[in-house]
Amino acid sequence: MTAHVRVFVAAGGNEFMRDIASWIVDAARRTGRTADLVSSELPAPDGSINLVVAPHEFFELYDAPPETLQRAAAAAICIGTEQPGTAWFDLTTDACRRGVACLDINPHGVAALQAAGLDASHLQLGAVPAMTTASALDQPLEKRPIDVLFMGGLDDRRGAALAELAPALQSFRSDLRLFKFDRPVNGSSPGVIFGTDKYDVLASAKLLVNIHRERESSAAYFEWARMVEAMANRCVVVTEPCDTSAPLIAGMHFVSTPLDKMGATITALLGDVDAHRKIADTALHAVQNEIGMHRTLESVLQRLEVEVLPRIGPHMRATNPVDGPWRLGASKVPPPVRLSVFRPHAALQSAAKQIALDDTDLLRRIDATACVLRYGDVxxxxxxxxxxxxxxxxxxxxxxxxxxxxxxxxxxxxxxxxxxxxxxxxxxxxxxxxxxxxxxxxxxxxxxxxxxxxxxxxxxxxxxxxxxxxxxxxxxxxxxxxxxxxxxxxxxxxxxxxxxxxxxxxxxxxxxxxxxxxxxxxxxxxxxxxxxxxxxxxxxxxxxxxxxxxxxxxxxxxxxxxx
CATH class of the missing domain: 3.90.550.10 (Spore Coat Polysaccharide Biosynthesis Protein SpsA; Chain A)
Structure with a gap:
């Protein structure tokens, strides 16, 4: 009998992570295993394959003492979803250190976790049936109502890139769905969509534009989750050059182009119906069949069951899970006392502002007086x-x-x-x-x-x-x-x-x-x-x-x- 799969994801976290967690549950069930999605419990050494998606969120937002969270992390296989070089990835690393093995959805993340001394391997994302809407297969690409779609967090790099693309995008039916990570991104966040609503929008778009966000390293991160769900809906991805896209191939499954040529590339592709359709269909076949997620996940689960599960119990008994760095759970600590904003010469600045306003009022009274003298009215x-x-x-x-x-x-x-x-x-x-x-x-x-x-x-x-x-x-x-x-x-x-x-x-x-x-x-x-x-x-x-x-x-x- 195969081990049960439990996929943990934060209850109040980023809904994008819940989408990924639901894909894993769906794919695990398609391999013949039982699987469920969990938000209200912590992982325990109960014989299940306990997968924690986005541990930087799950352990940060779960209301429990740090020692309890650290022991739960030791009983889990954490799945990294963030780019190396970010604070979120650093928190992920803290959680991964507790367990005997971990996964990441991008080879860049795998390499960074391995460089930190961890037993990390790759979880290849692929399509699951729930991703693909009926309209994605039925409606001709040329009749889709959205020409160009962008969905992503807004930072200065993306803002500058979209400004450069404006002369090209303005002539198309462009739908730019932007948000900021200054608060949790969930189902109540205006302008942001998840699950079937997101798949419906992808199925209504001809192209999805992908622009990398600001990053500390020169590595061009391939946003696997967004790429796969777009391709599963025959929405062609036009992206900046990326690393780690294999087995997907630029020019065959997606279009890769530098930012300074992206506007011209978008215009040319939307004008070439045959080339557009060929890429859309080739990419759909790849993510559904060649890397369909139930296929790629099956071998991962088999390895975890044979090689990792037997080591979790001894690992928890022989080690102290509370040793080492643990920065998660900071949001449950009383915040530090903050000083007021440092504004030197605030009173002087306020007085100068009042003088400027008084000066403006005086000039307007002079204008009004001149009008009275010349026209008989203010x-x-x-x-x-x-x-x-x-x-x-x-x-x-x-x-x-x-x-x-x-x-x-x-x-x-x-x-x-x-x-x-x-x-x-x-x-x-x-x-x-x-x-x-x-x-x-x-x-x-x-x-x-x-x-x-x-x-x-x-x-x-x-x-x-x-x-x-x-x-x-x-x-x-x-x-x-x-x-x-x-x-x-x-x-x-x-x-x-x-x-x-x-x-x-x-x-x-x-x-x-x-x-x-x-x-x-x-x-x-x-x-x-x-x-x-x-x-x-x-x-x-x-x-x-x-x-x-x-x-x-x-x-x-x-x-x-x-x-």
């Missing part, structure tokens, strides 16, 4: 428009641009807006009494584009950004209003896609998209899914968003009374 607004604006029907979208001293870039902003495709729009520009040549630049732009509906409101007294945006909203005629600053640009599909999103979600009051930082420091912003809890902690969404004009009316506009 404000005068000059109005200029194009012929197309005067004869237009109410547009679907109003793009509002607030201008204050951006004479050198405002024409680029307007040029990007008038290139908008597949949507009826108008452009409202409010010049908040710029002190540079901005108003003249806009006036000339209107004269040079008479067939584009545009309105310029030139204020002769500065009143600030909030008031300028309120003026623009009040003049807007579109059902939807897109807010954009005078130093930003949009891609041609931006307005239409945001408007379509509001059409599709009548319960939503605003919509936003990912922004590309095109300055010296390349990155992306507004890249995380809608999350009120995160928004209450800090505003992570840029002002460049599209609103229902009715919402501006209901809320009473932007506040203009808070310094």
């Amino acid at each position: 404000q005068n607004v000059a109005r200029e428009s194009t012929p197309a604006y005067e004869r237009q029907a109410p547009p679907r979208v109003s793009a509002i641009v607030t201008l204050y001293n951006y004479a050198d870039v405002v024409a680029d902003t307007l040029t990007s807006l008038i290139a908008s495709a597949d949507v009826e729009f108008e452009i409202i520009i409010v010049d908040d009494h710029s002190t540079d040549d901005g108003r003249r630049v806009v006036t000339e732009f209107l004269a040079n584009h008479p067939d584009v509906p545009m309105l310029l409101l030139g204020k002769d007294a500065n009143e600030g950004l909030a008031a300028a945006r309120n003026d623009a909203f009040a003049a807007a005629q579109g059902e939807y209003v897109f807010v954009i600053d005078a130093d930003n640009e949009v891609y041609p599909h931006c307005l239409a896609r945001l408007a379509n999103t509001l059409d599709e979600h009548p319960e939503a009051t605003a919509t936003y998209s990912i922004l590309e930082d095109f300055g010296a420091q390349r990155n992306i912003r507004s890249a995380l899914a809608w999350d009120p809890i995160r928004l209450c902690a800090a505003n992570y969404i840029d002002a460049q968003a599209m609103w229902r004009r009715s919402t501006w009316t209901e809320l009473g506009g932007y506040r203009n009374d808070d310094r």
Whole structure:
């Protein structure tokens, strides 16, 4: 009779790890063994093959004394899932040291564990039937609704890479699902999906883009779990060059390309239906058959049962599992007392800020006085428009641009807006009494584009950004209003896609998209899914968003009374 398999995974940990644990259970059952998924117990020397997936999470989050956790680790075969060189991998190593053997899903991890003196071997991931959705096999690849999919944690390296890819991705139907590891990633994390929901999205995508996250070593880690589940749904992987992908082969089972050529590679592959289909089908066959997980797991379980299980009891009796480094369980220790943020000269900085605000208020009062002397009122607004604006029907979208001293870039902003495709729009520009040549630049732009509906409101007294945006909203005629600053640009599909999103979600009051930082420091912003809890902690969404004009009316506009 074969040994029972128990697969342990943290109850409150990263749901990605629960997916991997479920694959192991599924594959173990397909080998003819009994197997179950466990979160509420610790491993014990009970004759079962006790596999702990992501021990850095399981032992960190399990509520038990460190000595109890260390003995449980000694009775288990830990499975590493993290990249060497990370803090998570170091914690994994601590747990693996307790047992007589351990596994890792990547050869890089195996080599690092072996270098630490551990008996480590490779657990080859492959597909299980639950990964592959029916639509992945039934729907033609060319009819899938998502052209390019990215799913992964956001760091500066990935942000910079996605910013570089933006010119290519903007022309496709791209779905970038990003998150941050600043809190547990589980089923309640906005924008993150797991299990069947994830497989359904993969089955709806033509390509999955893989970009390596920041790493300390030069080794290019092959993200086996993400690769396998994508291939199991005929979603072709386009990745940066990777090590340790064997037996999968670049060019046959996936596409490997350096970042500087990735945009062109994506464009070429999406334009070559036959090549796309060939890679998708070859990869599906490989992960389902050549490295189907029940096949690769069967030999691993046989070896663990014959060679490792008999050693666990003597190992626990002959050694002291509490010896050696153990950094796990730190989250259950009372946190250290933290000092307040060190802000030297805070009072001086606050006083300087107040002086600057007072100076701004004074300048605005001077503007208002000059207006009274010249026009008989505290404000005068000059109005200029194009012929197309005067004869237009109410547009679907109003793009509002607030201008204050951006004479050198405002024409680029307007040029990007008038290139908008597949949507009826108008452009409202409010010049908040710029002190540079901005108003003249806009006036000339209107004269040079008479067939584009545009309105310029030139204020002769500065009143600030909030008031300028309120003026623009009040003049807007579109059902939807897109807010954009005078130093930003949009891609041609931006307005239409945001408007379509509001059409599709009548319960939503605003919509936003990912922004590309095109300055010296390349990155992306507004890249995380809608999350009120995160928004209450800090505003992570840029002002460049599209609103229902009715919402501006209901809320009473932007506040203009808070310094």
